[in-house]
Amino acid sequence: MSSKIAAAPKTPQPASTPEVASLRAAHLMPLPGPMYAKPIQIVSGQMQFLYDENGKEYLDGFAGVATVSIGHSHPHFVRMMKNQIDQLQHNPPLYLHPAVGAFAKRLADKAKTVNPDMEVCFFTNSGSEANEMAAFVAKTYTGRHDFIAVQRSYHGRTLLTTALTGQHNWRNQQPYPVGISFAPTDYAYRFEGTPEQSTAAALRGLEAVLNTSTSGKIAGFYAETIMGVGGLITPGHSYFATAADMIRAHGGLFICDEVQAGVGRTGEHYFGIKHWNARPDILVMAKGLGNGYPIGAIITTKAIAQAMAGLLHYNTFGGGPMAMAAANAVMDVVEKDDLADNSKKVGDRLLAGLRKLQQKNERVGDVRGMGLMVGVELVKDRKSREFSPELTVRVVESMKDQGVLVGKGGLEGNTVRIQPPLCWTAADADRTVAALEQALKDA
Numbered sequence: 335m336s337s338k339i340a341a342a343p344k345t346p347q348p349a350s351t352p353e354v355a356s357l358r359a360a361h362l363m364p365l366p367g368p369m370y371a372k373p374i375q376i377v378s379g380q381m382q383f384l385y386d387e388n389g390k391e392y393l394d395g396f397a398g399v400a401t402v403s404i405g406h407s408h409p410h411f412v413r414m415m416k417n418q419i420d421q422l423q424h425n426p427p428l429y430l431h432p433a434v435g436a437f438a439k440r441l442a443d444k445a446k447t448v449n450p451d452m453e454v455c456f457f458t459n460s461g462s463e464a465n466e467m468a469a470f471v472a473k474t475y476t477g478r479h480d481f482i483a484v485q486r487s488y489h490g491r492t493l494l495t496t497a498l499t500g501q502h503n504w505r506n507q508q509p510y511p512v513g514i515s516f517a518p519t520d521y522a523y524r525f526e527g528t529p530e531q532s533t534a535a536a537l538r539g540l541e542a543v544l545n546t547s548t549s550g551k552i553a554g555f556y557a558e559t560i561m562g563v564g565g566l567i568t569p570g571h572s573y574f575a576t577a578a579d580m581i582r583a584h585g586g587l588f589i590c591d592e593v594q595a596g597v598g599r600t601g602e603h604y605f606g607i608k609h610w611n612a613r614p615d616i617l618v619m620a621k622g623l624g625n626g627y628p629i630g631a632i633i634t635t636k637a638i639a640q641a642m643a644g645l646l647h648y649n650t651f652g653g654g655p656m657a658m659a660a661a662n663a664v665m666d667v668v669e670k671d672d673l674a675d676n677s678k679k680v681g682d683r684l685l686a687g688l689r690k691l692q693q694k695n696e697r698v699g700d701v702r703g704m705g706l707m708v709g710v711e712l713v714k715d716r717k718s719r720e721f722s723p724e725l726t727v728r729v730v731e732s733m734k735d736q737g738v739l740v741g742k743g744g745l746e747g748n749t750v751r752i753q754p755p756l757c758w759t760a761a762d763a764d765r766t767v768a769a770l771e772q773a774l775k776d777a
């Protein structure tokens with residue numbers, strides 16, 4: 335498997351970290367970050383490694399929030415982007431360009447693995463915008479406007495996608511459009527009963543929401559395959575197929591948000607939803623699709639897409655030649671290096687290591703996820719399962735000091751998120767488990 339290509343960082347930036355931090359604080363809209371009490375400045379990257387301004391190396395376990403799928407400055411990606419910028423940098427949808435239709439076919443062919451009728455794409459600049467477009471298409475196709483989303487979900491930062499997000503701290507743009515209801519989460523770790531009972535209860539909850547909070551006729555159901563921002567909550571195996579059937583019985587579309595789970599991250603398959611054998615009507619992608627170059631996409635069937643015929647809509651940058659070069663480069667590498675397979679192998683090793691740690695340390699409440707989309711929920715103790723957000727902050731900081739960058743998530747802020755570039759090796763997984771073990775000791 336591909337690994338570090340050049341150990342040396344590229345030319346460091348001259349500015350010191352305090353200077354950089356104070357410029358950001360003075361001239362950017364107040365932001366929640368930077369992430370660490372002792373913030374870091376990243377100036378270069380190679381595959382799964384990042385470098386600060388002093389050349390200190392970090393193992394990247396968060397991939398710029400599940401975005402750098404094939405690796406930082408992957409040589410094939412760099413070559414494809416350089417070639418494209420030399421040739422043509424921008425092309426609006428007004429003129430034909432050879433890349434966009436060809437890549438749409440390439441992506442739709444992948445989507446046929448989860449729905450054989452998938453044929454049509456629409457490209458955007460972000461996941462939020464792609465989710466917006468999915469709603470537009472679903473409303474147009476069904477002639478309805480009610481949507482159901484899932485509690486603890488995250489779907490983006492536009493007005494509509496914030497309204498579709500089921501976490502109070504992200505729901506900060508009131509008032510919201512009417513017609514959005516929330517179904518309960520299949521959150522087995524926090525359910526009093528077996529995982530199967532958790533799934534059955536979540537499905538009963540969805541049926542109840544359909545029958546009590548909507549007119550019974552809906553435009554669509556939004557669900558992340560595995561919740562990313564929500565803390566890697568992973569529904570049970572029967573959840574999505576049953577949920578999708580239920581939604582279709584009420585005339586709605588199953589809009590599957592694979593902004594984080596797509597591109598092979600969950601292992602074995604290009605799309606995470608394949609693990610559940612559920613058929614989405616619209617797939618939503620972004621993040622890893624472009625390895626950090628801004629791109630989003632929806633993929634749907636010809637019959638659904640046809641509803642948009644004659645409706646004026648437009649996107650200045652969507653499907654532009656640079657975005658298509660990025661997406662083609664990513665897909666080339668995912669296929670050539672079989673990164674979905676690597677994600678499964680390295681992810682299984684990571685999960686096994688973390689589960690061993692869970693046996694030894696009762697602060698490790700739950701270990702969940704698939705492939706290289708893994709969450710570790712930290713708690714006060716095994717019995718109470720009390721959320722431990724302060725411990726999580728200390729653990730993530732300590733791992734950074736040990737040279738391993740991971741994320742933090744979950745509504746209660748107590749889940750360590752491990753979502754690295756898909757070129758991670760077994761040694762990277764082992765190192766991360768060891769760093770987490772040490773961090774728990776330090777904390």
Ligand SMILES: Cc1ncc(COP(=O)(O)O)c(C=O)c1O
Pocket residue numbers: 459460461462463465488489490491558562563591592593594620621
């Ligand atoms: C599942 C999911 N959907 C949508 C989005 C929004 O994507 P973007 O930040 O590109 O707008 C995100 C971003 O984190 C996400 O995780």
